[in-house]
Amino acid sequence: MKGILTLITLSGALSGAAAATxxxxxxxxxxxxxxxxxxxxxxxxxxxxxxxxxxxxxxxxxxxxxxxxxxxxxxxxxxxxxxxxxxxxxxxxxxxxxxxxxxxxxxxxxxxxxxxxxxxxxxxxxxxxxxxxxxxxxxxxxxxxxxxxxxLVGKIKGDIARVEILTKNAVRKPTAYFEIDPTPYSIGPNSFMGVLLTKAGARNIIPASMGDFPKVDPEFIVKANPQLILGVDARTAGARPGWSGISALKTGKVRDIPAELNTMLGRPGPRLGQALMGLAKLIHPELFR
Missing domain, CATH: 3.40.50.1980 (Nitrogenase molybdenum iron protein domain)
Known part of the structure; x- marks a missing residue:
């Protein structure tokens, strides 16, 4: 028995050493x-x-x-x-x-x-x-x-997977414009924020060809006519030329991002799963009642 325990201890020590940088x-x-x-x-x-x-x-x-x-x-x-x-x-x-x-x-x-x-x-x-x-x-x-x-990577992926299980059940996935800066700058579908937007149950109006964090022509957003606008309040969005006719404004689907959630969404780090949960609740509140 003592020999077996010694082998187990030695094995653990060796595996620990192998994992060390x-x-x-x-x-x-x-x-x-x-x-x-x-x-x-x-x-x-x-x-x-x-x-x-x-x-x-x-x-x-x-x-x-x-x-x-x-x-x-x-x-x-x-x-x-x-x-x-x-x-x-x-x-x-x-x-x-x-x-x-x-x-x-x-x-x-x-x-x-x-x-x-x-x-x-x-x-x-x-x-x-x-x-x-x-x-x-x-x-x-x-x-x-x-x-x-x-x-840590396993934990983050697990947190994200738990949210995806819910958003996959969404009946409708709205087209969305996500504003990260009023210039305006947005998020491309391949950026970490763009992937979160998709996983949260929305369809990004920004094409991958524009890049990960592109500056967007406001006229492009008007023509894309998103069903959901995120990252700006309704009054600000409605005051922009031509924006009052956008579907999201007509139906009241304009959502500013709470400060703490906005901070998490902008940081490609350990709280990505929590950020996704917060974003999914904004896009599909019906899934979390």
């Missing part, structure tokens, strides 16, 4: 740069709210030593030093925190000045639905939390 680790980041981490990062700065959430969901909130101005979840990160944002970064503050790695977006041009200051920078920026999962796994590898990353 080996350092030095070289990866290609979202800027196409080859970056080498000499050792497991113990001091992490995150300059993306979704990345901050993912780091915490991997059980490493205590390794975050600084975050961007918009990171606000979980509550623990609100107490951390703020280092600006992608477009108004405080490079000096980041360097002063002596991070082992700074996790950035592919936007904002932070990599060069931080690298020149001797800081290791990795750009991890999910934009498509599938990238939410692949980049979560990549972060797991970078931070030596591969097993936790796989578990």
């Amino acid at each position: 080996s350092y030095p680790l070289t990866i290609t980041d979202d800027l196409g740069r080859k970056v080498t981490l000499k050792a497991e990062p113990k001091r992490i700065v995150s300059v993306l709210p979704s990345t901050s959430e993912t780091v915490c969901a991997l059980g490493l909130c205590d390794r975050l030593v600084g975050v961007d101005d918009y990171s606000d979840y979980p509550q623990q990160v609100t107490k951390l030093p703020k280092v600006g944002g992608l477009y108004n970064p405080n490079i000096e503050a980041m360097v002063a925190l002596k991070p082992d790695v700074v996790l950035v977006s592919q936007y904002g041009k932070l990599a060069e000045p931080l690298t020149q200051a001797g800081v290791t920078v990795i750009a991890v920026n999910p934009e498509t639905y599938d990238e939410v999962f692949s980049k979560t796994l990549l972060l797991g590898k970078i931070l030596n939390r591969e097993a936790q990353a796989k578990t």
